[in-house]
Amino acid sequence: MKNIIYVVTMKKESVGSVETKFFNMDKDLKLESGKILKDVTIAYETYGKLNKEKNNAILVCHALSGDAHAAGWHYEDKKPGWWEILIGPGKALDSEKYFIISSNILGGCSGSTGPSSINPATSKTYNLDFPVITIKDMVKAQKKLVENLNIDKLLAVVGGSMGGMQVLQWIVSYPDMVKKAIPIATTAHSSPQQIAFNEVGRQAIITDSHWNNGDYYDKEIGPRNGLALARMIAHITYLSDESMYEKFGRDLKDKKEVSYDFSMDFQVESYLHYQGDAFVKRFDANSYLYITKAIDYFDLSSNGSLIEGFKNIKSKVQVIAIDSDWLYPPDQSKDILMALNANSVDVSYAELKSTYGHDAFLLEGGQLNYVVANFLTNTLAEDLMDENVSTIKKDMELKDVAMLMMSDYVTHLPVVNEDNRLLGIVTAWDLSKSIALNCSSLDEIMTKNVITCKSDETIDSISRKMRENDISCLPVVDDDFKIEGIITTDQISHLLSD
Numbered sequence: 226m227k228n229i230i231y232v233v234t235m236k237k238e239s240v241g242s243v244e245t246k247f248f249n250m251d252k253d254l255k256l257e258s259g260k261i262l263k264d265v266t267i268a269y270e271t272y273g274k275l276n277k278e279k280n281n282a283i284l285v286c287h288a289l290s291g292d293a294h295a296a297g298w299h300y301e302d303k304k305p306g307w308w309e310i311l312i313g314p315g316k317a318l319d320s321e322k323y324f325i326i327s328s329n330i331l332g333g334c335s336g337s338t339g340p341s342s343i344n345p346a347t348s349k350t351y352n353l354d355f356p357v358i359t360i361k362d363m364v365k366a367q368k369k370l371v372e373n374l375n376i377d378k379l380l381a382v383v384g385g386s387m388g389g390m391q392v393l394q395w396i397v398s399y400p401d402m403v404k405k406a407i408p409i410a411t412t413a414h415s416s417p418q419q420i421a422f423n424e425v426g427r428q429a430i431i432t433d434s435h436w437n438n439g440d441y442y443d444k445e446i447g448p449r450n451g452l453a454l455a456r457m458i459a460h461i462t463y464l465s466d467e468s469m470y471e472k473f474g475r476d477l478k479d480k481k482e483v484s485y486d487f488s489m490d491f492q493v494e495s496y497l498h499y500q501g502d503a504f505v506k507r508f509d510a511n512s513y514l515y516i517t518k519a520i521d522y523f524d525l526s527s528n529g530s531l532i533e534g535f536k537n538i539k540s541k542v543q544v545i546a547i548d549s550d551w552l553y554p555p556d557q558s559k560d561i562l563m564a565l566n567a568n569s570v571d572v573s574y575a576e577l578k579s580t581y582g583h584d585a586f587l588l589e590g591g592q593l594n595y596v597v598a599n600f601l602t603n604t605l606a607e608d609l610m611d612e613n614v615s616t617i618k619k620d621m622e623l624k625d626v627a628m629l630m631m632s633d634y635v636t637h638l639p640v641v642n643e644d645n646r647l648l649g650i651v652t653a654w655d656l657s658k659s660i661a662l663n664c665s666s667l668d669e670i671m672t673k674n675v676i677t678c679k680s681d682e683t684i685d686s687i688s689r690k691m692r693e694n695d696i697s698c699l700p701v702v703d704d705d706f707k708i709e710g711i712i713t714t715d716q717i718s719h720l721l722s723d
């Protein structure tokens with residue numbers, strides 16, 4: 226009986242059964258290095274539905290060893306996707322409200338083109354012929370995927386660790402395509418210490434004789450020991466000293482006394498070996514080399530200045546750090562915060578309290594859901610409004626107004642002057658009235674005292690205005706009463722469908 230209850234609860238909170246899909250680029254991908262990649266494939270998953278206005282899409286970016294499978298269950302899997310704590314019905318990344326996209330990075334080994342893929346020029350695996358890629362290249366490939374899904378603008382981009390680097394790269398590279406950004410436990414440039422840890426990991430792989438200069442895919446044994454060692458070193462940096470004490474203390478593994486030799490004594494050793502071995506089963510050593518290089522090269526400063534590097538950012542940003550993260554410590558998140566502040570970007574900062582260390586972004590469900598949900602649901606008119614507003618001039622024939630409503634599928638048309646200043650609004654109901662009352666001009670039927678809103682007005686306030694005035698559409702205007710967009714109850718109900 227207990228099992229049945231568990232399954233029902235799990236299904237309700239999860240996106241359920243999911244499958245990975247594949248996007249094949251029809252054009253070449255030009256990389257930051259100048260090299261060209263042909264026949265690029267990006268593996269991705271989506272959760273939820275894209276709404277009619279296509280303004281509810283959220284892109285999730287994964288960390289070093291992640292993949293496209295961020296939520297839900299693959300057939301016969303024992304564990305759900307890696308961000309199940311955050312994605313699903315009723316969670317911060319609510320699949321009943323949002324259309325969530327998660328893709329495997331370029332250079333990865335879980336379905337997207339990487340060093341283990343077939344090089345179309347040779348029909349063999351790329352190995353080291355795969356070009357060095359950067360975080361900017363990864364994001365460029367994601368942009369192609371997003372465009373292929375017919376999305377012009379993302380409601381949000383969110384990710385932790387290297388996923389956070391992609392988030393920052395998105396808002397730097399494509400400032401007009403992202404409304405909200407949530408970089409978590411990350412940095413705007415890799416520090417010498419971060420590069421140092423990556424280099425030690427790479428050397429562990431490269432010095433494994435089975436690595437064979439990257440040419441091992443058709444060999445019986447690949448660089449398993451090197452990859453496992455790289456992961457063991459890296460995994461220490463994902464934990465905190467405190468969490469290691471909590472998990473293992475100085476407990477011994479299957480013995481009562483230390484052995485006075487070089488066999489395994491401590492639980493923490495056993496744990497690290499387990500993590501190393503598990504990693505080898507799911508990850509490719511060459512991908513590890515390429516991805517860690519991309520992390521090392523990551524630097525959003527321009528001429529040595531992060532303020533300069535962030536100067537074109539238009540998105541709203543929620544920076545999240547973890548107090549026990551010593552790999553990407555809060556100070557690096559505060560640097561991001563300060564550089565954004567210096568550019569007058571709308572930015573806020575939250576620091577999760579956790580003993581888990583860096584990997585807390587995969588584990589602290591309660592705090593993460595709270596911060597992310599608050600940031601996403603604090604929706605403003607500008608987040609939701611349709612910027613492609615059909616407008617009309619005062620002297621337009623009523624018949625043409627009716628035709629325009631039909632062709633543009635709208636029931637409200639703002640009337641504007643030559644400067645795009647709002648003069649009035651005409652509804653489908655006004656047009657019916659014009660027939661009943663035999664009116665012949667727009668001036669006779671349009672509402673002149675139009676109730677409007679500002680782009681920074683909250684959806685709560687807009688909904689209240691609509692309810693109190695019994696209207697279903699509000700033009701969004703600037704201080705000069707020039708029209709910037711339009712909001713309808715339809716858009717609000719799509720966003721708040723729960």
Ligand SMILES: CC(=O)SCCNC(=O)CCNC(=O)[C@H](O)C(C)(C)COP(=O)(O)OP(=O)(O)OC[C@H]1O[C@@H](n2cnc3c(N)ncnc32)[C@H](O)[C@@H]1OP(=O)(O)O
Pocket residue numbers: 286287288289290291292307388472492493495496497499500584587588
């Ligand atoms: C971020 C992305 O985009 S995706 C990538 C995220 N995924 C990963 O990094 C996968 C590997 N990492 C982990 O498992 C991470 O530790 C986390 C953050 C995902 C999970 O953290 P926790 O829930 O605290 O798990 P923990 O670190 O204790 O590891 C548990 C595993 O270690 C094993 N383990 C625990 N103690 C020991 C021990 N003394 N000896 C051997 N194995 C041990 C457990 O059996 C368990 O195995 P399982 O994963 O096969 O079930």
Ligand SMILES: N[C@@H](CCO)C(=O)O
Pocket residue numbers: 288289290291386387463584
């Ligand atoms: N543990 C995560 C975070 C690394 O930054 C991963 O393996 O991707």
